[in-house]
Amino acid sequence: MTERLTISELGAQGDGISHTPQGLVYVPFALPGEVVVAQVEKQRGRLVSIETPSPLRVEPVSPHFGTCGGCAVQHLATSAYAEWKREKVVRALRSRRLMAEVGPLLLCPPASRRRVTLTACRSGSGVQLGFNAAQSHRIVEIEQCPVALPEISAALPDLRLLAGLVAAGPRPFHLTVTATRTGLDIAADSRLPGEEMRRKAIDFVLAKGFARLSVGGEVLVEREKPVVLFGDVPVVPPPGGFLQATEHAEQVMADLVLSHLTECGHVADLFAGCGTFALRLARSVRVRAVEGNTAALAALDAAARHAQGLKPVTTQKRDLFYRPLTAKELSAFDGLVFDPPRAGAEAQCRQIAVSRVTRVVAVSCNPGTLARDLAILTEGGYRLVQVTPIDQFLWSPHVEVVALLEKRSASRLN
Template identity: 45%
Template sequence: MHLTIDRLGHQGDGIAHDADGVAVFVPMMLPGEVVEGEVANGRMAAPKIVTPSPDRVKAPCRHYRACGGCMLMHASDAFVADWKAEVIRLALSAQGLDAPLRPTATSPARSRRRATLSGRRLKSGALVGLHARASDTVVEITDCQLLHPALMATLPALQEAVVLGGSRKGEVAFTLTLTKSGVDVAAEGGKPLDSSLFQALATLAGAADLARLSWNGEPVATRRPPAQRFGEALVVPPPGAFLQATAEGEAALLSAVRAAVGGASRIADLFCGCGTFALPLAEGAEVHAAEGEAAMIAALDHGWRHAPGLRRVTTETRDLFRRPLMPDELNRFDAVVIDPPRAGCEAQARELAASKVPVIAAVSCNPVTFARDARILSEGGYRLGWVLPVDQFRWSPHVELAARFSRD
């Protein structure tokens, strides 16, 4: 069957239509390409390209076809940047909204400072890598073009950790984070931590020069505090805590947030995490930071108390999904920053829409829920001034953004 790719879906697969108008999904394709192959269950699993797109490039990674980490490595950087901007534009359009889109800020190759790898115990040794596309098969990645070299350097130690504490029946998930003092490793899914495993893992952490190692939520070794710098503050997040995926992506989002709030002197940072935005903003404003995870709030507060020259930062552990800040609380601030998880912040957006806050800086990792919440704010009298697409999950279909809302 010959098909022409019409567009890309949100997951990065090409979408074509057969003679009956039925959608057919074709992996690793680009719009305008003509392909042929067998179609089964609405999918062409092994397409042959008849006519390639001018935007097609040779994938720079040897693991590309086997590994599921990068879905769009066959497309030019310009195409991916424009496509991710279009994903945001279409999400807004579906909610009846429009706004100027700034040029996409794309992180460079080998810049991911945070990732989760999977480890499996083998009959002889262990395998650590990423999952293949739509599979639980683990693919070894010896020359990843995505991850920071410091994370790649931990692979031998991770393999040894799987041999020590992995099970043949399950996987060990390693959340790796590059910090100012080395790599922080949080392992989940391994065998229960007894005294002999504890000692073996602690020895391994020393030999691999890890900053910190935790196992199933329990600390094993902290050789150096795994600190992150947020403005003037050094913060030690709890194991596995959220962090922007690249330093370049974080810088682009922070710059956009600063531009959005302008000279506000009192700012609320909602879904603040460990202080990615709250602490740099405290260099020029009083900040109230709210977050549902107590450990992250404690890390933020400790970082603020030991940083020089920051203005007052108050903190609050609060489930903003069930108990959002209400209009009378919000009206004390000149600006609000919101950075919710993928589910968005519908409840908090409704309270913001009923408030008198002059400016909102919004950060999102899901254009669909962002557009839903943006519509709520728009109906409440806010105007969406601009949107900045941020691509820190390079070569993936994942899209992030920052935006500014203001009251007329």
């Protein structure tokens, strides 16, 4: 049914929200203050036309905006965009009765994304490569991406050809592409291709100068080890391994972590990954890095062993969701940083809350679970010193947050 709607606010996912007698209607790509015509079905509206545009509306920079599901708010002016993302953090904290001051959003520059995950699929017409449409499995083929680093955008035609060589059948699969110091590192989660296609894929990677290709977790070819720098420490991440999406945001986060913890003597880095924070911290303090992923921890350990001038770095493989470090174990540290997946670190925070660790940094890409975890810590006697939102995921609904905390007083250990 076609309806004329007035948009009153912007939702958490970037959709315009209209309050109607029948309830809320969510209209992607509509902005507050606009009067629009939309095709409405089950509280979702498909934008048909804009009768009254918002003064906050700007021209999107991508020709794929509106069909590609990667970006939600390219059409929103920068100042309003920054305040919308900051407000997401404010609301999450307020929902847990945390009234800490939230700083302004630290913006992410375009063309800075060093790691993208593309969807590929072999079809009757060839190979599709791009991003999924919003709330759909349909692939939107892209010719350029204003979010990704130029070297990734420039490689899209070659990546499409490579996807055709490693596609083991008609089922869609993902191609994770990371720009490293030594070339593109490419990881496909498809099944291993047959011997002939495997040889063709290897020859293609060598001819194009890509650093590494892995398929189904197996390295098919490594022309040169893919290297990223954490500070000044070179690291070879595992195939498809987690990295912060942009170097710019990573450095901003690292600066906040270092400023809060470098005066400590012994620091724990929980959910340490490949060493984003641990290896930087080790320039000035002893570090214990704890991580559940074997390959990531091995990359961190190898980097620490080969680097010159670091303080001691010890590693521990441990699933912190099921076996968090206890308050007693945490007594060895006077500083701590944790950067968990989107689910947060509830069990670990309950142990931190009753520990004697004096300085804590919480890093999260999910304001909701972060607010829950911060509430646990503040109930345990920690004081929120600073909350900084960081725009690591440009034009998307996602926002990174770094929170700095200090212990008010030593708490009784359980």
